[in-house]
Amino acid sequence: MRKPQPNSLLREPLLYRLRAFVAKPANLLLVFFLFVLAVLSLLPMVTMLSNMFTIHMGIEKRQYRMSTGDWTYVHFQKLFEGGDWSRVNFWEPLKNSLIVATGAGILGILIGGSIAWFITRSDLKCKKFISGVFVFPYMMPAWTLALFWTNMFQNSKVGGGNVGMIESIFGVCMPEWFVYGLFPMIVVIGLHYSPFAYLLIGGILKNMDATLEESATILKANRWTIIRRVTIPIVMPAILSTFLLIFSSGFSSYTVPVFLGSAVKTFTLPTKMRALIQAGYEGQGYIIAFISILFGCVILGINQWFTGKRKSFTTVTGKSGQVSLVKLRKANWPITIALIVFTCFVAVMPLISFALESIIRQPGNYSFSNMTLHFWIGTEASAYETGMIAGILLNPTMWEGVGRQVLLALLVALIVGTSGMLIGYSCVRRRGSRLSRSVESMAFFPYLMPAMAFGTIYLAVATSENFRWMYGTFGLLILVSVIKFLPFASRSGVNSMLQIAPEIEEAATIFGVPWHKRMIRILFPIQKSSILSGYLLPVISVMREVALFTLLVPKPRYLLTTMLFSFNETGYAQYGSAVTLLIILIIMIINWVTNKLTGASFDKGIGG
Amino acid sequence: MKRFLSLLLALMMVLSLVPSAMGESVEDALAAAAKMTNEELYEKAKEEMSAGAQLNFYSTTSFAEKAANNFMAAYPELKLVYAEIDDVETYNILTKTIGSGVKDSADMALTQNGPDLKTYLLDEGLAHVYFPEAMKDVVAADAQDPAIVTYINSLLIYHNGNGSANVTNIWQLTEEEWKDKVFFKNPTNETVNINFLIMLTSPEWNAKLEEAYASRYGKAWEKGEFDSCALEFIDGFLANVNYTYTSASKMAAGIASGAPGNMGLFVFSKLRKVDEADRGNLTILQFENKVEGFSGFMYPIYATVFKDTECPYTCALFINYLLSEEGFAGNKSWNSSQGYYSPNKSILKPEDLEDEPYEYWLDCLVFEDMEYIDEKFIEVYEFIATRVG
Numbered sequence: 001m002r003k004p005q006p007n008s009l010l011r012e013p014l015l016y017r018l019r020a021f022v023a024k025p026a027n028l029l030l031v032f033f034l035f036v037l038a039v040l041s042l043l044p045m046v047t048m049l050s051n052m053f054t055i056h057m058g059i060e061k062r063q064y065r066m067s068t069g070d071w072t073y074v075h076f077q078k079l080f081e082g083g084d085w086s087r088v089n090f091w092e093p094l095k096n097s098l099i100v101a102t103g104a105g106i107l108g109i110l111i112g113g114s115i116a117w118f119i120t121r122s123d124l125k126c127k128k129f130i131s132g133v134f135v136f137p138y139m140m141p142a143w144t145l146a147l148f149w150t151n152m153f154q155n156s157k158v159g160g161g162n163v164g165m166i167e168s169i170f171g172v173c174m175p176e177w178f179v180y181g182l183f184p185m186i187v188v189i190g191l192h193y194s195p196f197a198y199l200l201i202g203g204i205l206k207n208m209d210a211t212l213e214e215s216a217t218i219l220k221a222n223r224w225t226i227i228r229r230v231t232i233p234i235v236m237p238a239i240l241s242t243f244l245l246i247f248s249s250g251f252s253s254y255t256v257p258v259f260l261g262s263a264v265k266t267f268t269l270p271t272k273m274r275a276l277i278q279a280g281y282e283g284q285g286y287i288i289a290f291i292s293i294l295f296g297c298v299i300l301g302i303n304q305w306f307t308g309k310r311k312s313f314t315t316v317t318g319k320s321g322q323v324s325l326v327k328l329r330k331a332n333w334p335i336t337i338a339l340i341v342f343t344c345f346v347a348v349m350p351l352i353s354f355a356l357e358s359i360i361r362q363p364g365n366y367s368f369s370n371m372t373l374h375f376w377i378g379t380e381a382s383a384y385e386t387g388m389i390a391g392i393l394l395n396p397t398m399w400e401g402v403g404r405q406v407l408l409a410l411l412v413a414l415i416v417g418t419s420g421m422l423i424g425y426s427c428v429r430r431r432g433s434r435l436s437r438s439v440e441s442m443a444f445f446p447y448l449m450p451a452m453a454f455g456t457i458y459l460a461v462a463t464s465e466n467f468r469w470m471y472g473t474f475g476l477l478i479l480v481s482v483i484k485f486l487p488f489a490s491r492s493g494v495n496s497m498l499q500i501a502p503e504i505e506e507a508a509t510i511f512g513v514p515w516h517k518r519m520i521r522i523l524f525p526i527q528k529s530s531i532l533s534g535y536l537l538p539v540i541s542v543m544r545e546v547a548l549f550t551l552l553v554p555k556p557r558y559l560l561t562t563m564l565f566s567f568n569e570t571g572y573a574q575y576g577s578a579v580t581l582l583i584i585l586i587i588m589i590i591n592w593v594t595n596k597l598t599g600a601s602f603d604k605g606i607g608g
Numbered sequence: 609m610k611r612f613l614s615l616l617l618a619l620m621m622v623l624s625l626v627p628s629a630m631g632e633s634v635e636d637a638l639a640a641a642a643k644m645t646n647e648e649l650y651e652k653a654k655e656e657m658s659a660g661a662q663l664n665f666y667s668t669t670s671f672a673e674k675a676a677n678n679f680m681a682a683y684p685e686l687k688l689v690y691a692e693i694d695d696v697e698t699y700n701i702l703t704k705t706i707g708s709g710v711k712d713s714a715d716m717a718l719t720q721n722g723p724d725l726k727t728y729l730l731d732e733g734l735a736h737v738y739f740p741e742a743m744k745d746v747v748a749a750d751a752q753d754p755a756i757v758t759y760i761n762s763l764l765i766y767h768n769g770n771g772s773a774n775v776t777n778i779w780q781l782t783e784e785e786w787k788d789k790v791f792f793k794n795p796t797n798e799t800v801n802i803n804f805l806i807m808l809t810s811p812e813w814n815a816k817l818e819e820a821y822a823s824r825y826g827k828a829w830e831k832g833e834f835d836s837c838a839l840e841f842i843d844g845f846l847a848n849v850n851y852t853y854t855s856a857s858k859m860a861a862g863i864a865s866g867a868p869g870n871m872g873l874f875v876f877s878k879l880r881k882v883d884e885a886d887r888g889n890l891t892i893l894q895f896e897n898k899v900e901g902f903s904g905f906m907y908p909i910y911a912t913v914f915k916d917t918e919c920p921y922t923c924a925l926f927i928n929y930l931l932s933e934e935g936f937a938g939n940k941s942w943n944s945s946q947g948y949y950s951p952n953k954s955i956l957k958p959e960d961l962e963d964e965p966y967e968y969w970l971d972c973l974v975f976e977d978m979e980y981i982d983e984k985f986i987e988v989y990e991f992i993a994t995r996v997g
Contacts, residue, residue: 057703058727063986084994092997159852160791160859161867180852262794263852265997275796278696279989280727362865362883456700463704471710551701554712555691566692571857571881 025515029426030435033419037442040483044449044457045293051286051457052076059280075283089272090288097268097292100185100257101250107190108246109239112197115339119198120205121213121231123325125336129343131198136347138195139587141544141561143255144580145188147568148350150259151357153179159263165353168366180263188256191346193246199537200238200495203530207499208234223326237498240303241491245447248296252450254547270450277456289453296448300441351584357577375574392578397557404474405560406586409542412481416489417535419482424493424534425523429502440494447487451547454484459551472554484548485541489534496530497523532598536591543587634920638738638913641924645742649928652921654685661919663926666693666702667718669758669909671942678938679929686922695720695799699728706734706914715917716926718757718909721799722978723985725754725910735912740928743952747931751951756908757930758942759949759966761973762800763876763904764893765860769868775893778817778901779824781871782844791859791872792849796996804905806981806988807974809838813902817841820901839991846995857881864889873904876947876963894972895962905974908951 021027055061055070064074079090118124119131137145154164155173159180167173177183212234216226232239254270261267269288277285328335359371372378378391392398423443430436446454458480462471470476500523508518524531546565553559556566560583567576632640641649665676665688676688691714693701698719705713706729717735719725729735737754744752766773775781781790795802807813818837821829834840853859853872860878863870864886871893882890894903911930913923929935933955942948943955949966957963 057732058724059986059989062727085990088994088997156867159850159866160862160870162862162865258797258854262854263850265851267997271797274696275794275993277700278799279796279802279993280724362885365885459701459704463708463710465708468708468710471705471708472712550694551697556694557692566694568855571855571861571878573858573861 024429026426026429027435029422030430030433030439033423033426033439033443034435037439037445040479041442041445041486043461044454044483045445047457047460048286048289048449048453052283052290054283056280056282060283072283075281075287078281079284079287089276089284090269093267093269093272094291096182096257096261096266097251097270098295099182100189100253100268101247101295103182103186104189104193104250105243105246107186108193109197109201109242111190112194112199112242113201113235113239115194115343116198116202116205117227117231118335118339120202121326123327123332124339125332126340130336130339131202133347134198134343135195136351136584137192138199139540139544139584140192140350140580141255141546141564141583142189142192142249142253143259143546143568144354144564145192145350146184146256146259148353149184149188150179151353152349153184155179176264180260181266182261184260185253185256185266185268186250188260189246189250189253193242193249196245196537197239197242199533200242200492201235203492203533204235204238204495204499205231207496207527207530236306237303238495240306241495244296244299244303245488245491247299248292248448251292251295252448252452254450254452270452273450274452286453289450292450293445293448300444300448304437304441351581354577354580358574358581360574375578392575392582398560398563398579401557401560401563402582402586404558405543406590408474408477408481408559409539409590411478412485412542413535413538415478415482416485416538417532419486420489420491420493420534421524421531422493423486423490424495424497424531425519427490427494428497428500429505440490443490444487446483451484451545452550454480455548455551462552472552476552477549477559480548480552481538481542481545484545485538488537488541492530492534492537496527496534499530500526528598532594536594539590540587543583543590634913634915634917635736637920638736638924641921642739642741644921644924646925646928649921649925650683650686653683653919653925656919656922657686659918661922662687662689663716663919663922664689664691664712664714665716665718665923665926666691666698666714667909668693668695668698668720669718669760669942671758671940671945671948672718674940675930675935675938675942676926678941679926679935682929682934683925686925688922688926693717693719696797699724702914703728703732703734707916709916713916714914715919716911716913716923718911718930720760720907720909721803722908722910722976723803723981724799725912726978726982729912729914730754733915735914738911738913738924738927740924740931743928743931746954747951748953751908754910754912755927755931756951757911757927758909758936759906759951760909761876761904761906761947761949761969762804762856762874763947763973764871764873764899765863765876765879765890766871766893767863767866767868767889768891769889772896773869773871773891773893775871776897776899777820777824778899778903779820779841779844782841782848786848786871788848788850789870790845790849791853791863791870791874792851793854793856793859793874794851794996795846796993797854800905800907800976802989802992803907803976803981804974805842805992806984807905807976808842809836809984809988810977810980813974814838817901823900842992843995846992860890861886876904877945879947880945892962899972902974903972905976906949906969907976 052075053071053073055064055066055068055072057068061068064072066072078085080086115130115134119127150164152165153174154162155167156163157173158176212230213226216230221229252270254274257266257268257271261271269292273285273288276288356366358375359373360366361372362370374391376391376393379394423439427436427440458476461467462476504522505518508522544561546561549559549562550565553562557563560579564576564579564583567579644652663686667690670692673690673692676690680686680688698721702714702717725735730737739752739755764775780786793801795805808817814836818829821837829837829840834843853862856875856878859872859874860882863872864882879887879890893899911927913920917923931952933952935941936950936952936955937943943950943957946961946963957965
């Protein structure tokens with residue numbers, strides 16, 4: 001018998017392992033995404049890191065008497081040296097950002113999670129209405145909610161003394177801390193992202209096998225114990241994911257703190273980052289961006305530690321035919337009315353406010369004699385001297401912006417949704433492996449980077465020698481959107497796949513069902529609406545994103561949202577309000593069409 | 609032979625259209641353009657257009673779009689593509705796009721914030737200055753290098769619902785009475801505002817502030833906590849200012865419809881954004897009484913041409929146009945609004961506007977000096993930024 005050579009002994013297990021590795025589609029997907037994400041997701045990170053240690057042209061070059069591009073750590077010295085500069089530009093804003101991000105995260109989960117529970121697990125009345133309108137705030141750009149907040153609560157005793165709706169109607173003047181500062185920032189960001197908590201947590205709750213709770217009931221556990229010991233642990237991954245998303249968004253929010261904090265001189269890290277970059281202290285600005293990423297990483301680490309600790313969150317082991325709803329009994333109508341009032345205030349009132357603001361000539365005057373439709377359908381002859389040649393519905397520039405934004409949202413959703421589902425599948429199937437952890441983290445990474453810093457970095461990339469063909473193109477907008485919004489879809493994908501027991505797919509594998517059929521015929525139908533959230537969330541995100549696109553569009557009125565920001569910046573409040581309404585309307589149409597075609601929609605608590 | 613000659617002729621024509629290809633840099637082309645008449649420039653510009661060029665230009669002022677439309681009506685064979693650019697992002701975008709070879713990047717721009725223009729574009733060789741010889745007599749020398757196409761002023765304007773503000777000395781705005789009642793855009797976000805504050809530290813304005821101080825408090829200013837009178841003023845002023853409004857337009861409309869007695873320091877031309885019914889609520893402090901110290905500030909909009917433009921002659925002709933009466937005072941152009949002033953002394957403001965000519969503002973407004981701000985920016989920025997909060 002021929003003795004095996006030492007080399008072949010070594011080679012055969014290696015080949016065998018390689019073959020076994022390649023045989024699993026999840027592995028191939030992970031390798032593919034690892035490569036793509038390493039290039040696209042880490043590229044901005046590397047660029048940002050190098051910016052923290054280099055001298056830029058302008059002020060830095062002159063102040064430190066060095067050449068552009070020289071390596072240095074002076075930016076760290078300056079930002080952390082102590083004294084007023086550090087306090088004002090870093091420590092105070094850091095404290096404010098942490099308060100806002102944490103507060104908004106908790107508030108968002110409390111509100112969104114509670115409503116998700118009522119909608120999915122109770123016999124609450126008017127569910128369709130409540131769930132339908134509750135998602136509106138998420139469709140609006142966060143800063144439009146901040147504008148709504150000031151429109152409502154500003155009063156003659158704070159800020160510029162402009163009378164808001166509450167004072168106008170009820171004669172009540174809210175205190176300054178309520179109108180401006182950290183409190184309204186937390187509320188606005190929390191409210192804005194609470195539908196997100198509702199979508200993610202609601203999806204899990206809706207899919208949850210009712211027998212789990214029923215078993216607890218049989219064992220005489222009371223309602224609170226069931227929520228605490230059964231429901232919350234099951235939705236914990238979604239809660240942590242949601243907290244991570246809201247925290248990171250709140251931490252990197254720029255426009256909300258500008259609108260609600262400036263009046264009381266309350267600044268956050270992103271506002272300081274922009275001010276420093278604008279003043280030419282780019283190195284320090286990027287350090288701040290890096291620090292906000294670090295905080296996000298800590299939360300991400302906690303999230304991963306938690307989901308890693310609990311080996312399984314499987315809740316779907318075959319669909320439960322039973323839906324057991326908690327009976328609210330006498331509390332049903334009071335809770336329903338309270339929720340209707342609440343959702344109307346946070347969701348419908350802003351729309352009414354924007355509608356009114358879009359038809360009044362003189363701010364604060366809501367009389368009929370002050371109303372006009374010129375900002376909607378005015379012609380050149382009758383429109384105001386406002387920089388537009390007609391009302392927005394008659395303006396070709398506006399319709400071009402609408403077309404581009406919708407096309408961008410749909411294309412991005414297609415790419416991001418599919419990628420998110422595949423990442424979710426592969427990460428869950430190979431859960432615990434280094435490869436899976438790397439891909440999951442990298443897919444999430446861009447979310448932690450402030451949109452403004454992301455835009456600046458991609459501007460630099462797109463104008464560099466090898467990539468200049470990208471600058472000003474629609475393709476660049478698709479690329480940055482795909483990278484920036486992949487985290488939504490990948491989290492959604494991971495969360496939904498975590499719920500599906502591997503045995504279901506294994507059974508199909510034993511019967512020789514090929515991978516693509518397993519995906520299309522088994523996994524996708526089981527978690528259809530949860531997976532669809534991975535497609536729909538990027539639509540909303542793209543439809544309302546501003547900061548990411550500001551630097552990358554060829555002109556400010558290229559997209560609908562950049563046009564909106566331009567209107568608000570230049571004081572065309574009526575046009576701004578009209579465009580905001582239009583954005584919400586478009587998102588609602590997309591939502592409605594999706595609902596008609598697939599049965600899934602935001603208001604059904606995507607994921608279920 | 610005939611074929612050869614026609615080929616040669618075509619080649620010569622093509623080469624003559626591309627200055628850089630002939631060894632004529634953009635800088636050389638602009639130098640040549642400065643000596644040409646508008647008719648000659650138009651011919652050259654038409655050649656640039658027929659070679660496939662179009663003039664892409666950025667501007668921070670929306671009136672430039674109207675000027676561009678008027679320009680194209682006057683010179684129908686030329687094509688200008690206007691893009692509004694956010695003041696905050698102007699130099700960030702320009703430094704990355706000029707010379708990068710990206711498609712349809714700007715050929716020229718009308719930008720504010722002179723010190724950044726100098727630091728980021730002129731000193732780095734990314735932009736060139738251009739000024740026509742023919743205009744040298746009608747435009748002051750300090751508005752030629754780089755060319756200033758318009759001045760814009762920001763004025764102290766208040767809500768007169770409580771009667772007169774009785775502000776006759778600028779130091780009053782640093783006193784307790786005005787705490788949170790002076791509205792001003794955050795200077796760390798608004799470059800022209802920080803430039804104005806830096807200008808106050810110049811010897812000239814420091815002296816004027818000392819004079820106003822002595823007049824207000826009956827004693828000469830003395831060095832103590834602050835190294836200069838201007839720094840003490842900035843400290844007191846920033847302690848009182850309110851940053852509620854994030855744009856000049858919102859500030860104008862907000863003060864007009866807000867609490868009586870509030871004062872704003874914002875762009876004069878934004879009064880056009882205030883509804884007619886509220887316009888009467890606003891009083892321009894300078895028109896009510898002379899203010900010891902100053903009653904606002906003035907900053908220029910500069911025109912520069914970028915080093916990689918393919919149409920330097922079109923750019924030159926457009927700048928000529930902006931400096932001319934036809935360009936500046938044409939249909940719906942700058943001159944039709946309050947608060948815009950041409951450096952061309954022959955262009956007067958329309959008499960029916962509540963405004964004054966450029967010369968009127970020389971004594972009462974703080975003018976931006978690019979060189980001084982550039983020199984002092986690092987020193988004073990830190991002082992201001994730590995007081996903004």
